[in-house]
Amino acid sequence: MASFLVAAGLRGAAGGPFDLALGRGEAVAITGPSGAGKSVLLRMIADLDPHEGRVALGGADRAAMPAPSWRRRVAYLPAEPGWWHETAAAHFPDRAAAAEMMPQLALAPALLDQKIHRLSTGERMRLALIRTILPRPDVLLLDEPTGALDPKATVLVEKLLALRLAAGTAIVMVTHDEEQAQRLGAQRMHLEGGRLNLA
Numbered sequence: 001m002a003s004f005l006v007a008a009g010l011r012g013a014a015g016g017p018f019d020l021a022l023g024r025g026e027a028v029a030i031t032g033p034s035g036a037g038k039s040v041l042l043r044m045i046a047d048l049d050p051h052e053g054r055v056a057l058g059g060a061d062r063a064a065m066p067a068p069s070w071r072r073r074v075a076y077l078p079a080e081p082g083w084w085h086e087t088a089a090a091h092f093p094d095r096a097a098a099a100e101m102m103p104q105l106a107l108a109p110a111l112l113d114q115k116i117h118r119l120s121t122g123e124r125m126r127l128a129l130i131r132t133i134l135p136r137p138d139v140l141l142l143d144e145p146t147g148a149l150d151p152k153a154t155v156l157v158e159k160l161l162a163l164r165l166a167a168g169t170a171i172v173m174v175t176h177d178e179e180q181a182q183r184l185g186a187q188r189m190h191l192e193g194g195r196l197n198l199a
């Protein structure tokens with residue numbers, strides 16, 4: 001498949017040079033020991049961490065694109081997502097769209113009116129995933145999206161991600177679960193010692 005997201009010669013706090021290429025509807029799952037630089041790599045692709053090298057989407061260089069446009073198309077979900085309003089609902093410009101997606105992740109829409117600090121870690125993670133997915137970015141950069149979830153919720157998240165893949169979204173995810181990579185049909189890569197290799 002023609003490459004859609006291309007990262008070439010990325011170097012930064014995580015080491016490098018890193019090269020990555022994936023087509024629409026393709027997924028890459030990155031494993032590696034704690035502190036290897038997996039999050040930094042995602043943040044470099046998202047343009048949130050200083051680095052050298054080139055990143056392009058659909059043949060268009062990120063350097064030629066305004067940063068907000070890039071971040072709309074290439075969305076990053078940190079392992080510990082930030083919240084800046086009191087309630088969950090205030091983080092969603094389209095409440096109805098959020099409420100519609102929530103049951104797919106076994107979340108009651110009433111949770112939207114809950115105060116963020118009252119939600120469980122797993123509830124917050126699933127809400128953050130919905131927040132990231134709803135604007136329909138072309139690329140999802142997901143840092144351990146099921147790290148805080150039980151097996152049932154993990155299956156639901158994987159179903160949702162599979163739907164996005166089928167719709168043509170490209171996904172780069174960090175996971176410690178090698179079987180998850182298999183379930184999503186993701187190519188596996190391993191980051192260690194500042195090098196990224198096929199696993």
Ligand SMILES: Nc1ncnc2c1ncn2[C@@H]1O[C@H](COP(=O)(O)OP(=O)(O)OP(=O)(O)O)[C@@H](O)[C@H]1O
Nearest residue numbers: 013014032033034035036037038039040041049050
């Ligand atoms: N902006 C930065 N500048 C310099 N060093 C950084 C920066 N951000 C992170 N680091 C360091 O880079 C290393 C890799 O961090 P990173 O969070 O990417 O690891 P990780 O592989 O995601 O680990 P984990 O699996 O524990 O989340 C760490 O030693 C971290 O302290």
